[in-house]
Amino acid sequence: MEKGATAFPFPIAVSCLFIVFILATSVSGSLFFNFYAASCPTAELIVRNSVSSSSSSDPSIPGKLLRLVFHDCFVEGCDASLMLLGNNTEQSDPANRSIGGFSVIESAKRVLEFLCPGTVSCADIIALAARDAVALTGGPMIQIPTGRRDGMVSVASNVRRNILDTSFTMDEMINRFSNKGLSLFDLVILSGAHTIGTAHCSSFRDRFQQDSKGKLTLIDKSLDSSYANELMKECPLSASPSVLVNNDPETSMVFDNQYYRNLITNKGLFQSDSALLSDNRTRRLVEDLAKDQQFFFQSWGQSFLKLTTIGVKTGNEGEIRSFCASTNA
Numbered sequence: 001m002e003k004g005a006t007a008f009p010f011p012i013a014v015s016c017l018f019i020v021f022i023l024a025t026s027v028s029g030s031l032f033f034n035f036y037a038a039s040c041p042t043a044e045l046i047v048r049n050s051v052s053s054s055s056s057s058d059p060s061i062p063g064k065l066l067r068l069v070f071h072d073c074f075v076e077g078c079d080a081s082l083m084l085l086g087n088n089t090e091q092s093d094p095a096n097r098s099i100g101g102f103s104v105i106e107s108a109k110r111v112l113e114f115l116c117p118g119t120v121s122c123a124d125i126i127a128l129a130a131r132d133a134v135a136l137t138g139g140p141m142i143q144i145p146t147g148r149r150d151g152m153v154s155v156a157s158n159v160r161r162n163i164l165d166t167s168f169t170m171d172e173m174i175n176r177f178s179n180k181g182l183s184l185f186d187l188v189i190l191s192g193a194h195t196i197g198t199a200h201c202s203s204f205r206d207r208f209q210q211d212s213k214g215k216l217t218l219i220d221k222s223l224d225s226s227y228a229n230e231l232m233k234e235c236p237l238s239a240s241p242s243v244l245v246n247n248d249p250e251t252s253m254v255f256d257n258q259y260y261r262n263l264i265t266n267k268g269l270f271q272s273d274s275a276l277l278s279d280n281r282t283r284r285l286v287e288d289l290a291k292d293q294q295f296f297f298q299s300w301g302q303s304f305l306k307l308t309t310i311g312v313k314t315g316n317e318g319e320i321r322s323f324c325a326s327t328n329a
């Protein structure tokens with residue numbers, strides 16, 4: 001080959017490979033860090049502002065946003081299926097009755113539709129908002145990839161067979177998590193979300209029994225008795241169905257490892273929380289997390305990344321909704 005002819009092939013080959021790589025990754029549909037860097041550079045900032053301004057006027061918002069992403073991602077993947085309104089959509093299942101935070105997602109979406117119409121998915125806003133809710137309450141700030149697209153399907157009957165109930169045994173919980181590609185480790189780490197937020201009395205009433213005089217008594221021996229007494233006081237049978245109890249009786253507004261310290265002192269609110277301490281497969285991990293907040297935060301980053309990539313739709317799948325509560329068609 002002539003001397004000068006060798007000057008071009010290498011860079012050309014490299015750029016061809018680069019183009020093929022770009023095409024391949026966008027067609028095969030993966031998420032990217034900073035997916036909106038060119039198409040909507042302020043996307044993540046807008047979501048963060050929306051989460052912090054709504055949380056400063058309503059401190060219950062971070063907990064709501066964190067639960068919202070869990071219930072979205074476990075049903076049809078992280079695709080905002082949970083936001084669709086209509087007859088028999090996911091929101092009509094009783095497991096989703098107390099889900100909130102939708103208005104925060106919608107308000108970020110309104111701003112983003114104004115700034116970059118048809119670009120940022122509701123599914124990404126949900127994942128980013130939950131990420132920001134954790135950071136805002138003192139948890140780790142983590143980078144998450146974006147590029148999720150919004151789903152078209154939302155059916156109430158899909159909820160019950162994917163979401164977990166507080167009455168589940170450890171095996172049932174492990175099973176539901178592994179169906180989503182999540183491990184036993186992820187189960188213990190992501191349950192740490194209960195370090196913030198609240199619950200309705202009905203969510204843990206099964207740990208008490210009503211005696212012949214209508215008085216509640218503790219039947220679940222894995223609960224600390226003075227904590228149980230407090231709960232019975234806050235949640236008598238006569239309590240209004242709207243009464244709320246803190247998930248973390250110590251630091252309910254702070255995303256920290258207090259949840260695991262509560263488990264060790266038998267103050268896990270739900271039966272499914274206490275199970276993490278009583279089961280031999282998870283006790284040691286709970287103890288390690290209770291001792292080491294850095295370890296919890298690092299692990300949270302890994303497990304949250306897995307949670308927020310469950311069954312994502314990318315590339316040409318799904319759509320970018322104009323309003324999160326309805327599909328475009």
Ligand code: HEM
Binds near residue numbers: 193200
């Ligand atoms: C492992 C099985 C789990 C069960 C059985 C469970 C169950 C529950 C229940 C019953 C409530 C109270 C709902 C109410 O009464 O209003 C609740 C609240 C909450 N859950 Fe879970 N959960 C689980 C895992 C998770 C995960 C993985 C996350 C997120 C990563 C999460 C985040 C939350 C948050 C933040 C709240 C508070 C919601 C608020 O303040 O409005 N949970 N959970």
Ligand SMILES: [Ca+2]
Binds near residue numbers: 071072075077079
């Ligand atoms: Ca979903």
Ligand SMILES: [Ca+2]
Binds near residue numbers: 195251255256258259
């Ligand atoms: Ca806490």
